[in-house]
Amino acid sequence: MAFYSRVSGSVGVITLQNPPVNALSAAVRQGIVDTMHRALSEPEVKSVVICGQNGKFCGGADIREFGANMRGPPLVPMIHLIEAAEKPVVAAIEGVALGGGLELALGCHYRIAHSKARLGLPEVTLGLLPGAGGTQRLPRLIGVPAALELITTGRHATAAEALQLGIVDEVTDHSAVDAAVKFAQSVAGKSLDARRISTYPRPRSPDLAEIFEKAMKEVRRSARGAIAPVTCVQAVHASVTLPYAKGMERERELFSTLFTSGQAHALQYYFFAQRAVSRWSTPSGARWDTSKPRPVHKAAVIGLGTMGRGISVSLAQAGLSVVAVETQEKQLLEAKQAVSGMLERSAKRRGVPLADDKIKYNCSVQAVADADLVIEAVFEDMALKKTIFQQLSGICKPGTLLCTNTSGLDIDELASQTQSPELVVGMHFFAPAHVMKLLEVVYGPRSSPEALATAMEMGKKMGKVSVAVGNCRGFVGNRMLKPYLEQAFFLLEEGATPEQVDQVLEEFGFAMGVFKVSDLSGLDVGWKVRKADGLVVPGSTGKSARIRGGSRYSPLGDLLCEQGRFGQKTGRGWYQYDKPGGRVAKPDPWLHGFLEEYRARHGLVARRIDHQEMLERCLYALINEGFQILQDGIAAGPEDIDVIYVLGYGWPRHRGGPMFYAGLVGLDKVLERLEHYHQVYPDVLGLKPCSLIRKLAASSSPPIHRWREFIQKPRSQL
Ligand SMILES: CCCCCCCC(=O)CC(=O)SCCNC(=O)CCNC(=O)[C@H](O)C(C)(C)COP(=O)(O)OP(=O)(O)OC[C@H]1O[C@@H](n2cnc3c(N)ncnc32)[C@H](O)[C@@H]1OP(=O)(O)O
Numbered sequence: 172m173a174f175y176s177r178v179s180g181s182v183g184v185i186t187l188q189n190p191p192v193n194a195l196s197a198a199v200r201q202g203i204v205d206t207m208h209r210a211l212s213e214p215e216v217k218s219v220v221i222c223g224q225n226g227k228f229c230g231g232a233d234i235r236e237f238g239a240n241m242r243g244p245p246l247v248p249m250i251h252l253i254e255a256a257e258k259p260v261v262a263a264i265e266g267v268a269l270g271g272g273l274e275l276a277l278g279c280h281y282r283i284a285h286s287k288a289r290l291g292l293p294e295v296t297l298g299l300l301p302g303a304g305g306t307q308r309l310p311r312l313i314g315v316p317a318a319l320e321l322i323t324t325g326r327h328a329t330a331a332e333a334l335q336l337g338i339v340d341e342v343t344d345h346s347a348v349d350a351a352v353k354f355a356q357s358v359a360g361k362s363l364d365a366r367r368i369s370t371y372p373r374p375r376s377p378d379l380a381e382i383f384e385k386a387m388k389e390v391r392r393s394a395r396g397a398i399a400p401v402t403c404v405q406a407v408h409a410s411v412t413l414p415y416a417k418g419m420e421r422e423r424e425l426f427s428t429l430f431t432s433g434q435a436h437a438l439q440y441y442f443f444a445q446r447a448v449s450r451w452s453t454p455s456g457a458r459w460d461t462s463k464p465r466p467v468h469k470a471a472v473i474g475l476g477t478m479g480r481g482i483s484v485s486l487a488q489a490g491l492s493v494v495a496v497e498t499q500e501k502q503l504l505e506a507k508q509a510v511s512g513m514l515e516r517s518a519k520r521r522g523v524p525l526a527d528d529k530i531k532y533n534c535s536v537q538a539v540a541d542a543d544l545v546i547e548a549v550f551e552d553m554a555l556k557k558t559i560f561q562q563l564s565g566i567c568k569p570g571t572l573l574c575t576n577t578s579g580l581d582i583d584e585l586a587s588q589t590q591s592p593e594l595v596v597g598m599h600f601f602a603p604a605h606v607m608k609l610l611e612v613v614y615g616p617r618s619s620p621e622a623l624a625t626a627m628e629m630g631k632k633m634g635k636v637s638v639a640v641g642n643c644r645g646f647v648g649n650r651m652l653k654p655y656l657e658q659a660f661f662l663l664e665e666g667a668t669p670e671q672v673d674q675v676l677e678e679f680g681f682a683m684g685v686f687k688v689s690d691l692s693g694l695d696v697g698w699k700v701r702k703a704d705g706l707v708v709p710g711s712t713g714k715s716a717r718i719r720g721g722s723r724y725s726p727l728g729d730l731l732c733e734q735g736r737f738g739q740k741t742g743r744g745w746y747q748y749d750k751p752g753g754r755v756a757k758p759d760p761w762l763h764g765f766l767e768e769y770r771a772r773h774g775l776v777a778r779r780i781d782h783q784e785m786l787e788r789c790l791y792a793l794i795n796e797g798f799q800i801l802q803d804g805i806a807a808g809p810e811d812i813d814v815i816y817v818l819g820y821g822w823p824r825h826r827g828g829p830m831f832y833a834g835l836v837g838l839d840k841v842l843e844r845l846e847h848y849h850q851v852y853p854d855v856l857g858l859k860p861c862s863l864i865r866k867l868a869a870s871s872s873p874p875i876h877r878w879r880e881f882i883q884k885p886r887s888q889l
């Protein structure tokens with residue numbers, strides 16, 4: 172809806188009303204058209220202000236309408252109606268002017284923004300382009316380079332930047348609506364000839380060809396296969412080669428191609444998925460809206476290695492007092508320096524005050540006694556973690572939440588070391604912890620809803636996307652990684668090289684292939700876990716070397732570790748690097764020879780494995796585990812898994828996440844391929860299709876939002 176009022180006798184004020192962000196739904200568009208006609212027809216009205224209810228101008232087109240038949244007046248003619256008006260129209264921008272919201276403002280003759288407002292054309296992040304004139308008006312208003320940058324990244328600009336770029340005419344610290352009304356009165360009756368952006372000449376400059384070439388190169392490099400950024404460049408290009416009306420036709424054409432693409436569907440699904448995960452629920456019925464988080468003012472971190480340092484930074488930046496504990500004096504000093512540096516760089520980058528004084532360092536675990544929440548981040552060693560949880564249980568004040576950053580150990584086993592197991596949850600951060608947006612919050616069978624709610628809330632305070640997951644080996648992310656990695660190893664045994672497997676995965680859109688990631692995070696990490704699980708049998712030969720518990724096993728990773736090849740940190744892993752700590756991966760002839768020798772030793776005959784097989788085996792094994800996780804009730808829905816994979820594991824966002832991707836490929840097709848590979852490799856358990864995918868495929872593959880109906884309620888977890 173849009174609400175019409177008259178202010179000071181001569182200013183017609185149109186207020187968009189569609190909470191929470193005044194998105195341009197059919198009703199809002201209709202409301203704008205109706206109220207514009209009214210304002211134009213009232214002789215007393217000399218100028219018009221358009222604003223949004225509740226301090227938000229407009230969050231853009233209503234994304235929820237995209238899947239349905241579009242009704243109501245279209246956006247483009249609506250904006251033309253505003254621009255063509257003979258009375259000045261002023262946009263009063265408070266909160267946000269995004270996407271169609273900014274395009275609406277660009278159709279107005281003047282724009283006044285509040286100093287805290289954010290403006291942008293984020294359509295590219297939804298797999299689209301600004302399809303209501305944004306690609307034609309913005310370059311005419313602010314020039315090609317700035318327009319290209321905003322449109323291809325989708326980033327939000329501050330009001331100050333928008334003023335500097337010339338997107339807005341005035342910025343105010345007070346009410347933008349009041350300022351706009353005043354402004355509208357001052358421009359009433361003035362000529363609007365120079366205010367209609369669509370009539371501005373095409374942007375011209377001798378270096379335009381070069382600018383577009385550079386922009387195209389840059390988007391192709393960073394898009395990882397996403398089509399929208401490339402199409403955005405093409406649409407902006409039309410603004411310099413075509414007159415406005417023709418440019419609009421081109422924009423429409425390009426928009427239509429994107430609108431129906433799988434990538435746009437994936438990105439829009441992901442937009443809502445990332446918001447849906449905050450409305451968590453558990454199999455026993457605990458829910459986000461009935462569980463109250465506890466207040467947390469003081470937090471503590473135990474163990475200041477790679478993870479503890481980043482976690483301390485995140486907590487301090489969220490405004491908490493932090494006690495950081497490391498028992499080794501030397502480690503403590505090193506950590507202190509490293510954390511100060513991280514805080515300094517981060518404060519500079521984000522333009523926020525330095526939070527250094529928030530952290531107090533200590534050598535003794537006793538220092539955490541009055542913390543409201545403790546996060547343990549010591550080595551991944553169950554015995555050590557158990558001892559620490561026993562200590563914490565004795566030291567901490569009653570009611571303190573005890574959390575662990577374990578990558579996959581049993582939360583319940585840790586909880587059982589304490590007097591209050593209901594206060595124990597996992598807070599699984601991702602490295603680097605102060606940068607990565609994902610937090611898996613792991614509830615054990617005895618964690619209380621309140622403890623879970625508190626950890627979820629803490630994640631949000633730290634700027635993370637928190638996803639609640641159940642307790643099992645590896646939780647969601649690392650559990651799914653196991654069969655994926657396993658397939659990658661098997662492919663090497665059968666004839667592939669790390670470069671080939673990585674290339675296939677990178678072409679799919681992963682930021683890095685599986686072997687490059689393994690080199691980056693350190694091969695020794697998985698090796699230690701496998702050793703603790705009794706899977707590593709040094710010197711084993713013959714058939715038994717490649718079988719564990721009746722299932723196929725590849726010792727390749729273990730063999731590399733035995734040679735001291737831990738990846739980047741040692742300068743050698745699946746690739747070679749120019750020095751320990753080097754970052755540029757180069758193929759390693761030694762590794763190729765080692766693989767040949769390994770195959771010969773085990774009687775494996777190398778074959779040429781095609782692209783499709785490599786991709787299917789890696790991805791479908793991972794997806795199959797995802798279905799098993801849903802079936803086990805470890806993740807509440809496919810959205811949770813998809814958000815974890817996009818934010819934590821570099822899954823390309825424009826493919827929605829592994830579960831969405833499975834739906835896009837077709838569940839029957841994924842099932843058929845899993846069946847095929849399982850037939851070929853009956854000793855690989857990860858390829859045996861799980862019953863949930865069978866059930867869904869047998870029920871005509873329902874859309875992803877209906878999958879939950881097919882999941883049997885597992886036993887109570889909380
Ligand atoms: C043939 C058709 C031709 C059409 C041509 C049109 C071409 C276009 O130009 C197309 C567009 O405009 S596409 C839309 C562009 N706008 C955006 O991407 C902004 C999306 N929203 C945001 O960034 C944040 O919500 C925002 C920054 C606004 C607010 O952030 P917050 O953190 O305060 O709040 P959230 O939790 O993100 O959001 C609150 C609730 O609002 C829902 N929502 C947000 N933006 C929406 C939007 N544009 N449409 C529909 N729903 C939207 C959001 O989902 C959330 O609701 P729940 O999911 O229920 O929690």
Ligand SMILES: NC(=O)C1=CN([C@@H]2O[C@H](COP(=O)(O)OP(=O)(O)OC[C@H]3O[C@@H](n4cnc5c(N)ncnc54)[C@H](O)[C@@H]3O)[C@@H](O)[C@H]2O)C=CC1
Nearest residue numbers: 474475476477478497498548549550551576577578600602
């Ligand atoms: N490194 C990674 O990428 C990720 C690691 N994790 C998990 O986070 C935890 C920590 O891992 P990292 O930071 O990589 O290990 P790290 O080896 O870098 O650091 C562990 C730190 O704990 C300290 N420490 C050991 N015993 C202690 C005690 N009793 N009291 C106080 N400090 C003690 C050590 O001196 C060391 O500084 C592990 O459980 C790991 O599985 C989770 C996500 C990602």
